Amino acid sequence: MKGNYINTTVNPKIKNKNRIQAEVYKVVKERFNLSANLAVRACARVASNRKTAALKKCPVKAFKPTSADYDARIFSYREKNKTVSLSTVAGLQRLKMKLTEPQRRRG
Numbered sequence: 001m002k003g004n005y006i007n008t009t010v011n012p013k014i015k016n017k018n019r020i021q022a023e024v025y026k027v028v029k030e031r032f033n034l035s036a037n038l039a040v041r042a043c044a045r046v047a048s049n050r051k052t053a054a055l056k057k058c059p060v061k062a063f064k065p066t067s068a069d070y071d072a073r074i075f076s077y078r079e080k081n082k083t084v085s086l087s088t089v090a091g092l093q094r095l096k097m098k099l100t101e102p103q104r105r106r107g
Helices: 002-009 017-031 036-056 101-106
Strands: 075-078 083-088 091-096
Touching (some): 036 083
16 A cells, blocks of 8 residues: 555654655655656655644554545546546546435535
């Protein structure tokens, strides 16, 4: 997993996303076959988790493949046809959203 690799490779005292990225970006991008933006988000997620763990005075827990960290460069929402586009390791995925009736009324 990208997060675990980054977290165990970079000195645990480093909590700045730019410093983490400077140390492992190229290797992570190539080793895990990530787009540039996905590699950047993986580094940022480790930095964020390290900062939170430091505030709580506990170690960073292992990263599990249960969620993803997206920003505007790798996620988009198309209100017109209620779809989302996500960059993934398998390429761009366009997904139709399944909305409940209250969600449709709000949109």
